[in-house]
Amino acid sequence: MPRLSRAEQREETRRRLIESAAKVFCRTGFEAAPIDVIAEEAGFSRGAFYSNFESKDELFLALLSGHLDAEIETLSRALDRIKAADELAPAIERRYRVLGEDSSWCLLTTEFQLYAMRGGKMAGQFATIYESYRQRLGELIETHFDRLGIVSTLSPYEFGVAQVALSHGLALQRAANKALASTLPARALATFVRGATG
Template sequence: MKQRLTRQESRLETRTRLLDSAAQLFARGGYEGASVDLIAESAGYSKGAFYSNFESKEAIFLELLDAHKRREIEALAQLLAQDIPAPELLSQIRNSETIRGSDFDFGLLSAEFQLQACRDKSFAKTYAKLHRTHRDTMAGLVTKLFAKLDRKPPSDPKDLADIIMALTTGLSLQGTSMQGPLRKGFVTEAILLVLGIEPIEGDR
């Protein structure tokens, strides 16, 4: 007999299914093509269930962006928190699924975020604020990475963070448009190349 979910577990499951539904619909039909009705119906819920979890379509759209960026940042933060030699650290970074951009559908979603920011000034302000938050966090991790490698960053860490985020998004979109995933590890290798971090003895 299947155990009944608690109210909190049920609410989390509903939010997760709504987010999954929204991600698929936004990627397939764009921001304008995915209505609240469609998102709720595709997830198997009513419109009321949607609004009990998200105040608007814009809110769920931004949560998708925030969740994706946080996954990338948290994965790198966990690696940098380890007390391991530099070669092993670089090896683990290269082998990290999350960091190397394995979220195939995010290429299309990221393009939609950019387009919606161009169309809607209100959305653009919220989007810019969220971007700055993630950029500043990533800049801190970039600083920590170079410190662990005992190297000096080649430019302002915030500029490097912007480059990393743009490169990850662009390559993800390129992989989507080419109708196939990028070569394993390609995104991370490209980022390390741009950062000027060559393989060191013992890496690989």
């Protein structure tokens, strides 16, 4: 196997640190997560962490950016499979079933959003990344609404924002009350889609 170049080694180190951070953040929360533990679980020293990221905030934004890109890609593939307007709500329900089973990402994003809004170091960067996600989500929805002939009382951007808000809010409710059915987020989002596009 050929040796990795210096740039490839750096990219691999960053990837492993981001993967480790995802696990540690979900386990302990953003603010309580120690940099030493993130580095150790990735198989590196604290020095290696600071060679790749200036702070835990910067690492979280790299993690967030990658996660949101993957969310857009996954949703895009799911929407591409839809052939008729009446397939949209069932597709959204299938897509969000996983949310009911694992709310850790929604909790983590909410924690960081509150931290950023209260004066976190990279509040501006967080706002930019998340607004880009909302815009891309709106554009994706608009493309498929046009393709399927769907008319909504909400603009595609508003539809996307409402979808994100509902999914995160439902995840918080499930985290606070485990008696709520794990299927609630998916079913409620499907109900929202039917109402907003009916």
